Amino acid sequence: MAELSDEELCQKVANGDHEAFELLVERHQARAYRLACSILGSESDARDVSQDAFIRLYESANRFDGRSRFSTWFYRVLVNLCIDHKRRDRWWRRLVPLSDPADDPDAPAIDPASLEPGPEVAAMLGQSALKLGAALEHLSPNQRIAVLLQAQEGLSSREIAEVLKCSENTARVHIHRGLTQLRKILKDE
Amino acid sequence: MSATHPETDLVPFFRGELSAAERDRVQHHLDECEQCRESMGALANTMQRVAAHLDELPTPEWNAYRREVRLKLAAHSEPRSRWWRPGVAWVSLATAAVGVAALLLVLSMRPAPHGTTPEVDQLAMEEQAEPVDVGLLRNYAVVEKLDLLENYDVIEQLDELPAAQHNHDTRS
Numbered sequence: 001m002a003e004l005s006d007e008e009l010c011q012k013v014a015n016g017d018h019e020a021f022e023l024l025v026e027r028h029q030a031r032a033y034r035l036a037c038s039i040l041g042s043e044s045d046a047r048d049v050s051q052d053a054f055i056r057l058y059e060s061a062n063r064f065d066g067r068s069r070f071s072t073w074f075y076r077v078l079v080n081l082c083i084d085h086k087r088r089d090r091w092w093r094r095l096v097p098l099s100d101p102a103d104d105p106d107a108p109a110i111d112p113a114s115l116e117p118g119p120e121v122a123a124m125l126g127q128s129a130l131k132l133g134a135a136l137e138h139l140s141p142n143q144r145i146a147v148l149l150q151a152q153e154g155l156s157s158r159e160i161a162e163v164l165k166c167s168e169n170t171a172r173v174h175i176h177r178g179l180t181q182l183r184k185i186l187k188d189e
Numbered sequence: 190m191s192a193t194h195p196e197t198d199l200v201p202f203f204r205g206e207l208s209a210a211e212r213d214r215v216q217h218h219l220d221e222c223e224q225c226r227e228s229m230g231a232l233a234n235t236m237q238r239v240a241a242h243l244d245e246l247p248t249p250e251w252n253a254y255r256r257e258v259r260l261k262l263a264a265h266s267e268p269r270s271r272w273w274r275p276g277v278a279w280v281s282l283a284t285a286a287v288g289v290a291a292l293l294l295v296l297s298m299r300p301a302p303h304g305t306t307p308e309v310d311q312l313a314m315e316e317q318a319e320p321v322d323v324g325l326l327r328n329y330a331v332v333e334k335l336d337l338l339e340n341y342d343v344i345e346q347l348d349e350l351p352a353a354q355h356n357h358d359t360r361s
Contacts, residue, residue, distance in 0.1 A: 175197075
């Protein structure tokens, strides 16, 4: 079964195959966790939300129609859960000054995150990684997700557009502005 | 001029996402624009740093992580399967039906408020009850004078008492 593609495994999961599900979790656990960690800035939240994404995958595998790559579909589920998680925390984040939404070509559907990485993550990261993590926090949520999906998952602009539910040109703008801002922040420090 | 620089196409260009026509257009621009060449190198470098940063993030112990996923999955699916089990569903429906029936019964037995016109059924019952003969009430004057425990015999013979004695006792 290990030689099967993600899409084939997902088809088996839709038919109730637990072994296929375990294999998909094993393949995507690290990337799902890291992506959630980078978006949410908290190790425990990332653990919780990424696990929820796998539960969602198990329950809605039959809705994966195979028109897009499995990873595009799965990371859309994960990103949406991260967005929902952030929405639930909105009340306290209103007190924190956030990145300028004017730099975002689309009205972001995602609430901005806090400006600092979570203490659990910060404690375990080196200085360089910590600096880049903090710089990522300065990006608008859509820019951050676009950059992370491209850097980590290698998703194309079109696939990122699918995840963020925007046009491909807009996804390209998110990536370009996100990377440009990161470069500027890292150069200034 | 900044407007003519294909800024947002630079990342798709070095990632090989562009169509042949777009690639030629960007390549032609890059051949002549040092600023964009530098910019593209810097963007590629930043992308690599982000990828390296993600690799450095601490990760949990994966066996424990997957165990938690299994537990969550079991907890998530269990209540729903229990709820929709046919036996449970029928018992729930039957309980609800009994509850509704009891409620209707209680409501139907509530006395009508004063001043309202009695129902036709209620009048029929009252007419039927009137002719019923109650021995104790007919001889109420005798019964009234009896001590409870001492006069059981009299009570038992009440219907056989002669009318005269009855009238005498009533007068005295």
